[in-house]
Amino acid sequence: MDDRIRKLELTAARIRRNVLDICRQRGGYAAQGVALADIASVLYFDEMRADGNGWFHDRFVLSNGHDAIMTYGALAESGHYKMEDLRTINEDGGWVDQSPIEGQLGFEITAGSLGQGPSQSAGLAWALRHRGSDARVYCLFSDGELQEGNVWEGVMFAAHQKLSNLCYIVDNNDMQASGHASNVMNVEPVHDKFAAFGLHSIRISGTDIAELIDAFAQARSVTDKPSVLICDTRLWDGIDCLQEALPMAHYTAKTAVDWDAGLAEIGSVIAALEGVVG
Amino acid sequence: MLLKNSQTFDPAPFDTISFDLASRRKDVIIMSSDLSKYCQVVRVKNELPDQHLDVGMAEQNLLSVAAGIAKGGYIPIATCFACYITRRAYDQMLICMGTGSGPGTNQDIGPTNIAIGFTPGIANPARIHHQAAEDLGMVRAIPNATVIDPMDPIDFRAAVEAAVGRPGLTYIRGHRGDTPNLLDPSKFNFEIGKTYKLVDGKGLGIITTGHATGWSLEASDLLSERGIDHSILHCPTIKPINEEEVAAFAFEHDQIVTIENHQVVTGLGSLVTEIISDIGGGPRVTRLGLPNIWAPGGSMTHIRRVLGLDAEALANRIGEL
Ligand SMILES: Cc1ncc(C[n+]2csc(CCOP(=O)(O)OP(=O)(O)O)c2C)c(N)n1
Ligand SMILES: [Mg+2]
Numbered sequence: 358m359d360d361r362i363r364k365l366e367l368t369a370a371r372i373r374r375n376v377l378d379i380c381r382q383r384g385g386y387a388a389q390g391v392a393l394a395d396i397a398s399v400l401y402f403d404e405m406r407a408d409g410n411g412w413f414h415d416r417f418v419l420s421n422g423h424d425a426i427m428t429y430g431a432l433a434e435s436g437h438y439k440m441e442d443l444r445t446i447n448e449d450g451g452w453v454d455q456s457p458i459e460g461q462l463g464f465e466i467t468a469g470s471l472g473q474g475p476s477q478s479a480g481l482a483w484a485l486r487h488r489g490s491d492a493r494v495y496c497l498f499s500d501g502e503l504q505e506g507n508v509w510e511g512v513m514f515a516a517h518q519k520l521s522n523l524c525y526i527v528d529n530n531d532m533q534a535s536g537h538a539s540n541v542m543n544v545e546p547v548h549d550k551f552a553a554f555g556l557h558s559i560r561i562s563g564t565d566i567a568e569l570i571d572a573f574a575q576a577r578s579v580t581d582k583p584s585v586l587i588c589d590t591r592l593w594d595g596i597d598c599l600q601e602a603l604p605m606a607h608y609t610a611k612t613a614v615d616w617d618a619g620l621a622e623i624g625s626v627i628a629a630l631e632g633v634v635g
Numbered sequence: 636m637l638l639k640n641s642q643t644f645d646p647a648p649f650d651t652i653s654f655d656l657a658s659r660r661k662d663v664i665i666m667s668s669d670l671s672k673y674c675q676v677v678r679v680k681n682e683l684p685d686q687h688l689d690v691g692m693a694e695q696n697l698l699s700v701a702a703g704i705a706k707g708g709y710i711p712i713a714t715c716f717a718c719y720i721t722r723r724a725y726d727q728m729l730i731c732m733g734t735g736s737g738p739g740t741n742q743d744i745g746p747t748n749i750a751i752g753f754t755p756g757i758a759n760p761a762r763i764h765h766q767a768a769e770d771l772g773m774v775r776a777i778p779n780a781t782v783i784d785p786m787d788p789i790d791f792r793a794a795v796e797a798a799v800g801r802p803g804l805t806y807i808r809g810h811r812g813d814t815p816n817l818l819d820p821s822k823f824n825f826e827i828g829k830t831y832k833l834v835d836g837k838g839l840g841i842i843t844t845g846h847a848t849g850w851s852l853e854a855s856d857l858l859s860e861r862g863i864d865h866s867i868l869h870c871p872t873i874k875p876i877n878e879e880e881v882a883a884f885a886f887e888h889d890q891i892v893t894i895e896n897h898q899v900v901t902g903l904g905s906l907v908t909e910i911i912s913d914i915g916g917g918p919r920v921t922r923l924g925l926p927n928i929w930a931p932g933g934s935m936t937h938i939r940r941v942l943g944l945d946a947e948a949l950a951n952r953i954g955e956l
Contacts (some may be wrong), residue, residue, distance in 0.1 A: 422764065447760070449937035456761055458929075469764030470723065471692060501669065504691035533692060534669045541669055542691025 420474020772901025
């Protein structure tokens with residue numbers, strides 16, 4: 358178990374590095390990519406099962422389009438994307454979108470118009486179950502998205518249909534475009550809200566590998582309702598020196614942080630973990 | 636009517652428009668949906684907090700709450716990106732904000748409901764989801780609605796001021812960030828419906844609105860250099876547009892070209908062809924704008940180049956007619 362955890366920690370650190378490497382080119386949603394790296398590591402490298410054809414048997418639906426940076430960081434690590442391509446993100450004439458369109462590898466839905474993943478993933482989970490598939494569906498969305506009515510319409514459907522093959526992951530980072538969610542439009546108590554809707558609700562930090570492994574296992578063991586992992590991440594989690602960009606770190610401009618300092622910090626984390634991972 | 640050789644930009648048109656308006660009119664409430672910063676609602680938010688209301692990222696809620704506030708005796712100005720305020724909340728716009736002026740009646744009664752959509756069309760770099768290429772068509776289909784696509788900070792300001800005095804739903808496309816000052820405020824008199832001849836010529840008539848009026852003026856310089864005579868008619872009001880003025884302009888010319896930062900389906904080009912074909916026997920109309928395909932993302936300069944809407948391409952396309 359220890360080795361499994363260390364390996365996933367190392368992968369998470371490398372995802373963080375990839376995120377910085379990509380975002381330093383033109384700016385981007387670096388703080389989210391960094392904070393979600395542990396979730397990405399466990400999800401893509403431990404929890405979701407392979408399909409034997411180089412892709413996944415289980416399905417991941419990214420609802421919060423700009424969190425694509427998390428997926429890019431992870432799929433660069435798995436070899437599905439090349440870093441030299443990802444570094445062209447948002448370049449005029451390039452194909453790597455900051456918020457991708459349905460059909461691009463790793464992106465099941467067009468997600469830049471936020472709040473539409475919970476329903477689509479519920480529909481997907483219903484269809485998979487209806488077809489007799491054992492594939493599980495994971496859907497990541499944000500606290501900002503919790504303000505969209507469409508989210509709760511999907512959650513209600515998922516609970517009513519007892520979609521136990523569906524696992525929601527909420528990036529409950531208390532941040533949205535114009536500041537702290539608690540100031541803009543309070544979404545708490547998030548745990549109680551999901552529980553009241555009939556979901557198995559688990560509240561975790563979202564940045565602890567062992568805790569994430571446990572939470573996903575717990576979600577899998579629930580057989581009569583969907584689950585939700587409420588992850589209290591904080592922007593830039595995992596790279597201390599960049600936290601000075603807070604609180605307005607929803608979008609990190611190219612000039613907003615010292616990318617070299619961040620890369621140096623995460624570089625030493627990687628080096629230390631490489632020392633202990635066999 | 637145009638400023639001579641203007642090279643100046645307004646860095647934040649709506650910040651001053653909204654602040655001036657809310658300072659003067661205490662019954663105006665500027666509403667945000669987590670995009671105050673991105674719609675440049677900064678001074679009202681910070682300095683007039685009693686007149687600012689944020690509903691969070693919830694566009695349907697934005698427009699429904701706005702309509703409630705209007706029914707409670709205030710004038711709501713709901714702000715968001717153009718894509719979300721129209722596409723995401725179209726039913727709320729139509730039902731909650733749009734029916735108050737009285738189904739079947741004219742626009743002379745009912746509460747004032749204003750919605751402003753920022754970064755319309757290809758003014759937003761994030762392709763498809765953030766690009767509203769159909770908002771004008773959607774809103775102009777709503778009976779009694781007023782729809783305005785201003786070209787610069789001057790007619791944008793005038794449109795907002797006019798909307799405040801108008802019953803029913805008004806939808807305005809907003810300008811954000813460095814916006815070129817093109818109109819001369821001492822010579823330009825905004826009236827809802829009115830059209831403005833910015834260039835007076837013969838033969839070829841260009842009809843434009845919004846961002847595309849600026850594009851047309853750029854192309855106009857090239858056309859003049861090439862000796863191609865032409866006129867430009869700026870139509871800030873898409874609905875209710877003065878149809879007689881549009882028709883008169885059209886029938887004065889041999890060829891009409893429409894240019895818009897919007898799909899050629901349902902937008903200004905469609906509107907102009909509707910007006911001309913209702914009369915019959917008019918000139919041919921060529922519709923330029925965003926084609927009915929998914930536009931690319933990126934800077935506006937880049938997208939215009941790809942879609943043949945930069946000054947050079949426009950001048951070529953018009954010159955070839
Ligand atoms: C339907 C919709 N409305 C508005 C926006 C504009 N927008 C982009 S991100 C964002 C804030 C979302 O909050 P969250 O995802 O929690 O932000 P983060 O935690 O990543 O900072 C908003 C309002 C959008 N993309 N989609
Ligand atoms: Mg958030």
